[in-house]
Amino acid sequence: MEVPDGFAGELGGDVSSHPRRRVSGMLGFVARDPALLVAGATLTLLVLLALFGPLAWPNDPLGIDVGASLEAPSWAHPMGTDSVGRDVFARFLEGARISLAVGSLVVVVGALIGGFAGVVAGATGGWVDGLVMRVMDAILAFPPLILAMAVSVGLGTGLKTAGLGIMLTTIPYYARLLRSEVLRIRALPFIEAAHALGARRMRIMLRHIVPHVVSTLLIQAAAVFGYAILTLAALGFVGLGARVPTPEWGAMITDGLQYFLTGQWWIGVFPGIGVLLAVTAANVIADRARDILDPRGRYAHV
Amino acid sequence: MFRVVASKILGASVAVFGASLVAFVFMRVFPGNPARLILGPLASEQAIKEQERAMGLDQPLWVQYWRYIKGVFSGNWGFAYSAGDSVKHEVIARLPASAELGLYAFLFAFVLAVLLALVATYRRRPVVDGVIRAVSFFGLGTPPFWFGLIALLLFSQVWHVFPGPDGRLGPNTLPPPTYTHFYTIDALIAGQWATLGDAFMHILLPALTLGLAPFAYLVRLLRANLLDVSRENFIVVVRSKGLGRWSAFQHHALPNAFLPTLTAGGLLLAQLLAGSVLVEKVFNWPGIGALVVDSILRQDYAVVQTFVLLSAIAYVVVNALVDVLYGVIDPRVRIPMAR
Numbered sequence: 001m002e003v004p005d006g007f008a009g010e011l012g013g014d015v016s017s018h019p020r021r022r023v024s025g026m027l028g029f030v031a032r033d034p035a036l037l038v039a040g041a042t043l044t045l046l047v048l049l050a051l052f053g054p055l056a057w058p059n060d061p062l063g064i065d066v067g068a069s070l071e072a073p074s075w076a077h078p079m080g081t082d083s084v085g086r087d088v089f090a091r092f093l094e095g096a097r098i099s100l101a102v103g104s105l106v107v108v109v110g111a112l113i114g115g116f117a118g119v120v121a122g123a124t125g126g127w128v129d130g131l132v133m134r135v136m137d138a139i140l141a142f143p144p145l146i147l148a149m150a151v152s153v154g155l156g157t158g159l160k161t162a163g164l165g166i167m168l169t170t171i172p173y174y175a176r177l178l179r180s181e182v183l184r185i186r187a188l189p190f191i192e193a194a195h196a197l198g199a200r201r202m203r204i205m206l207r208h209i210v211p212h213v214v215s216t217l218l219i220q221a222a223a224v225f226g227y228a229i230l231t232l233a234a235l236g237f238v239g240l241g242a243r244v245p246t247p248e249w250g251a252m253i254t255d256g257l258q259y260f261l262t263g264q265w266w267i268g269v270f271p272g273i274g275v276l277l278a279v280t281a282a283n284v285i286a287d288r289a290r291d292i293l294d295p296r297g298r299y300a301h302v
Numbered sequence: 303m304f305r306v307v308a309s310k311i312l313g314a315s316v317a318v319f320g321a322s323l324v325a326f327v328f329m330r331v332f333p334g335n336p337a338r339l340i341l342g343p344l345a346s347e348q349a350i351k352e353q354e355r356a357m358g359l360d361q362p363l364w365v366q367y368w369r370y371i372k373g374v375f376s377g378n379w380g381f382a383y384s385a386g387d388s389v390k391h392e393v394i395a396r397l398p399a400s401a402e403l404g405l406y407a408f409l410f411a412f413v414l415a416v417l418l419a420l421v422a423t424y425r426r427r428p429v430v431d432g433v434i435r436a437v438s439f440f441g442l443g444t445p446p447f448w449f450g451l452i453a454l455l456l457f458s459q460v461w462h463v464f465p466g467p468d469g470r471l472g473p474n475t476l477p478p479p480t481y482t483h484f485y486t487i488d489a490l491i492a493g494q495w496a497t498l499g500d501a502f503m504h505i506l507l508p509a510l511t512l513g514l515a516p517f518a519y520l521v522r523l524l525r526a527n528l529l530d531v532s533r534e535n536f537i538v539v540v541r542s543k544g545l546g547r548w549s550a551f552q553h554h555a556l557p558n559a560f561l562p563t564l565t566a567g568g569l570l571l572a573q574l575l576a577g578s579v580l581v582e583k584v585f586n587w588p589g590i591g592a593l594v595v596d597s598i599l600r601q602d603y604a605v606v607q608t609f610v611l612l613s614a615i616a617y618v619v620v621n622a623l624v625d626v627l628y629g630v631i632d633p634r635v636r637i638p639m640a641r
Contacts, residue, residue, distance in 0.1 A: 139322040149598045233445050272448035280443030
């Protein structure tokens with residue numbers, strides 16, 4: 001049956017209310033969505049490069065060779081060499097390791113802490129709820145990048161403190177989202193039924209509420225992954241995060257800063273492409289996951 | 303009406319006060335001693351103690367906070383050790399540059415996002431729509447400082463269309479007479495066309511760079527909302543009653559779909575006005591972002607506190623304006639709450 005649909009016509013794609021074809025299994029779903037396919041392949045490739053690249057590629061990311069400095073990309077150095085002759089491709093691979101590892105850690109730890117805070121606040125209510133949410137408001141009062149920088153400086157510059165600072169800025173997004181989800185679910189009849197059957201609060205929380213918020217948490221986590229990689233690069237760019245010889249992508253862009261204007265573009269361009277690919281792939285996947293798992297679109301943007 | 307306004311002002315004051323308190327406590331809980339940072343690693347314990355006393359750091363936290371609040375209201379915002387000047391001077395000198403850049407970036411992002419979202423949804427061209435979606439993903443995934451460098455490389459180094467990263471004006475251009483502190487507007491008022499052109503060429507690339515991510519965010523948001531609304535039953539109803547596509551779009555879909563974009567736009571404007579830490583660095587823009595980075599690295603409390611306070615004020619003011627605009631678009635907001 002043909003229904004007049006206003007003006008938008010057949011445009012659909014990432015819009016939640018778009019009716020989806022029934023698909024058989026996860027792979028069928030991916031195969032019918034070219035954007036998701038490309039994003040998945042890109043992220044898989046980056047992960048493989050990060051895991052096995054440094055083992056397979058013979059050049060040392062820290063190996064200085066002043067005789068071969070500032071060489072343009074060639075077969076020996078696919079991404080050229082930097083000002084002290086280090087192989088940019090080897091550094092790129094090592095940078096992928098760092099970015100993906102820090103991004104994953106930030107996502108896992110932040111989701112656990114923020115998710116826990118949100119579920120406890122929503123399920124308990126009262127002063128606990130008030131306290132948790134005021135703490136979250138306090139974190140949100142800071143511009144995120146400023147807070148991440150301040151934490152990183154205050155605790156001593158390094159990858160760990162940078163990751164910690166980024167993680168701290170992501171907690172409120174999980175907490176607020178999950179709190180509202182828990183509040184919504186708590187009001188549903190099946191929770192009332194569980195109460196009537198004599199289930200204890202703890203059991204209701206673990207068996208009936210938590211399973212319902214897991215998909216929401218995962219969607220938010222996917223979005224945070226891209227944010228974490230982008231912010232880590234930003235911290236690296238201003239000299240926070242990785243220490244000097246460590247090939248972190250943002251720090252590598254800073255290395256290339258002065259050579260942009262003298263023609264040696266490859267030092268700074270390739271790590272930026274790495275960030276762009278990783279973040280965009282993560283964003284596309286998060287976006288699609290949202291459509292698939294959460295058709296009503298109650299999510300928060302970071 | 304009075305009660306509504308009063309409660310809004312009260313809420314805004316509480317938010318700003320909370321932000322100042324949070325900024326104050328956070329910056330002092332962190333390890334690291336600003337007195338040592340000022341005097342250097344070789345200073346004696348005695349000198350450190352004296353410096354701490356001079357800065358009031360030996361007092362209890364609440365005394366320090368009280369002094370700080372008194373200072374904020376009496377115009378004494380503290381001393382920026384990293385810049386060697388009072389915070390007030392530094393902020394007043396740098397804020398207009400950041401605000402001008404932020405305003406241009408926002409105008410670019412908002413206007414282009416609205417136009418493209420309308421084109422993508424009203425004209426049923428999947429190719430146009432696909433391109434816009436791809437661009438928006440690109441905009442959200444690009445590190446802005448890196449994008450700025452690429453833009454400089456291409457447009458300044460290779461094609462010589464835009465000037466290099468030399469701040470608000472070229473080295474041979476004098477600033478226009480001061481009316482608003484916004485160089486483009488000042489030059490326009492004074493009728494200095496060469497200066498106007500120079501200022502404009504200098505602000506264009508950084509504004510595009512800074513506005514890219516907000517643009518991408520807004521265009522995605524408005525497009526998704528427009529498509530959602532277009533499938534609502536009331537749109538089907540007005541179309542079935544014979545209303546034209548454009549009328550249904552303009553009078554029924556757009557006002558309903560626009561509110562989230564307005565809210566998000568307000569938040570983004572507040573962020574942009576307070577300055578950009580990274581893009582300013584790339585373009586050597588003499589704004590507040592560069593100052594804040596330096597201050598954080600040197601644990602210069604006074605500057606960071608002022609910056610957080612300014613961000614909070616910008617956020618609250620812009621949100622209040624958005625509330626007013628909501629009333630213009632959505633009649634339900636104009637009617638005071640029953641109860």
